[in-house]
Amino acid sequence: MMQNRTVDVLAIGAGPANLSLAALAAPAGTDLSLAxxxxxxxxxxxxxxxxxxxxxxxxxxxxxxxxxDPRSRFSFLNFLHEKGRLYRHLIASREYVSRKEFDQYLTWAADHLGVEFGTEVTTVDHDGDHFQVSTTRGTLRASHIVLGIGQEPFIPSCAADMDDPGIWHSSHHIDRGTQTLDKHVLLVGGGQSAAEIALDILSGRRGLPRRFTWVAGRGGFSPLDDSAFSNEWFNPLFVEYFHGLSDAQRSSLLEEQSAAMNGISHNLLSALYRRLYEIDYLDDLSCRHNFLSGVSLVKLTKDRAGFMCTLRDEISTSVHEMHSDVVIFATGFRHRIPAFLQPIQERMPVQGDEFHVEKDYRIPWNGPDVNRIYIQNGARKSHGVADPGLSLAAWRSAVILNSLLDKEYYCLGGDDITLSFLQSLDQNARLGAPSSGLASNTHTTEKGS
Known part of the structure; x- marks a missing residue:
């Protein structure tokens, strides 16, 4: 589709966040033009x-x-129905959904939503009436923009400037992982992606390395906190509570809740342990392995045969050097302020590498309110541990859409939560209401009730 046109909303980036926004906006029809x-x-x-x-x-x-909107035609369930695999999926995927199938779903949704691929945004400016968005395919004028570019792969400083085919980030593993056969492989990182890569390498589907070393940092091989009450942190009502805290309180709480985002699922930990047992005792295989908890990679240098790696024990501070043929970084992602915002960046408040974000995911700026800037998956510090994940993607998009339309297009106030908070109890007591949590339909469990 040719550019050089005007839209109400330009969503930059077609990850799950902005696909969700586009899907929820689709029923609005002529009330809102969105690209x-x-x-x-x-x-x-x-x-x-x-x-x-x-x-x-x-x-x-x-x-x-x-x-x-559980009745939306853009649901995962409807994708399965339209592809003629709903019944088989329910049987084959009772325990989990594969990333690959969910990726197929996202591709299907993007096709139906008319995403304009191969269109890179180069600059965003403002002419006094609209945002002027220059792309590799022309210019778009937009009343509002929604940033959904996600995060960029993070590689520690010891290797950030190294450009070598023997080094890659987990986001490129499926393309580069063939290089692990009969090599000494060093895996750096301690989260779910690191564990998935470890299991993939040890599966032997492309041949086993002769030696596999995994350094998992201070957190070690910690399990993901997927317990019932911890999952309530991924409830919209908890996000509203979290947003009302001070910066210091939010920072402290995020640290305490990190296991709900950064750990490894119990099933994956069990599968890894079982695979190591098979390699050690059941299979006629030769693959030495070292799983090093609380150890970090602090120095990496290239030599003729591969890499010299300096490892440090985070508790004892002892240091060990070893040689590796391949280094894989499963060290996550970091927010970045996109270069294309440079023309208007000084008009937007920045906190470190992140923007200040209002309750409705709006980034305040000193331009006219009829032209707004929103951000998806960039508000963890202000909206809580659930922000980077899929759990609240639809709710967040609905919040943004309601704000864009200046009306309650989607009703978001009807859900329940079990967790309760002290200020809610105090407020309800002053009002003469029964003890409750964050909302009138939120339960407080008390002994003897």
């Missing part, structure tokens, strides 16, 4: 991790739309 542009040629989601048994960590119900 989604994407620099990549497809909507592929975490393509480096899309082998067949790589698992989604949340329910398929936490798709682009269902938790806000």
């Amino acid at each position: 989604v542009v994407e620099a990549r040629e497809s909507a592929s989601w975490h393509p480096g991790l899309l082998w067949s048994n790589s698992r989604l960590q949340v329910s398929g119900v936490k798709d682009l739309v269902s938790l806000v």
